[in-house]
Amino acid sequence: MWWTYALLSAFFASLTAILAKIGVTGVNSDLATAIRTVVVLIVAWGIVFSRGELKGIHELSKYTLIFLVLSGLATGLSWIFYYKALQIGKVSQVAPVDKLSVALTILLSVLILKEALTLKAAIGALLIVGGTLVLIL
Template sequence: MWWIYALLSALFAALTAIFAKVGIKGVDTDLATAVRAVVILILAWAIVLFKGNNNGISGLTKTNWTFLILSGCATGLSWICYFKALQLGKVSQVAPVDKLSVAIAIVLSVLFLGEPLTFKTASGALLIIAGTIVLIF
């Protein structure tokens, strides 16, 4: 079942790139990121409230808060850089290079989370890295 959500994530990420490229035309990318963040904030809280999951907030630990805040900071910085890259480059180049994050996440998951590195996973990461190099140069 996880792969269905992963494929939907990929679809929405692709739509994000297309919609953003049109939306940032003639707009400061930091402002565009701020608008996008507000929309996501409203959407995320609407889903939490609709599903009735808001009572779980009291159960968040200090570790949960710390790493969710760090994740939010990383996401915000990623969006700021992504929108600037989209403004300066082509979606067909920026979006795939942005997916180098997959290979980086694989390396970091092995180093910091102790996840196993299989031949299949390593091969996929190397292919992503090679594809990114091809697109950049």
């Protein structure tokens, strides 16, 4: 079932790139990111409230909150740089380069989380890096 959500994520990420490229035209990229962030905030909290999941907030540990905040900061910086890149670059180049994050995530999962690096994951990461280099050059 996880792969269904992952495919939906990929589909909406691709729509994000196209819609953002259109929306960022003639607008400061930081302002565009801020508007997008407000929409994400409203949707995310709307889902939490509609499913009655707010009660779990009291169960979060300080450790969990720290890493969720750090993750949020990383997401915010990613979006800011992504929108700036979309504003000045071609979406057909920016979006695939952004997906270099997949190869970086594989590397970081091995280094930080101590996950095992399989041959399949290593080959996939190398192919992503190679494809990214083809698009950049």
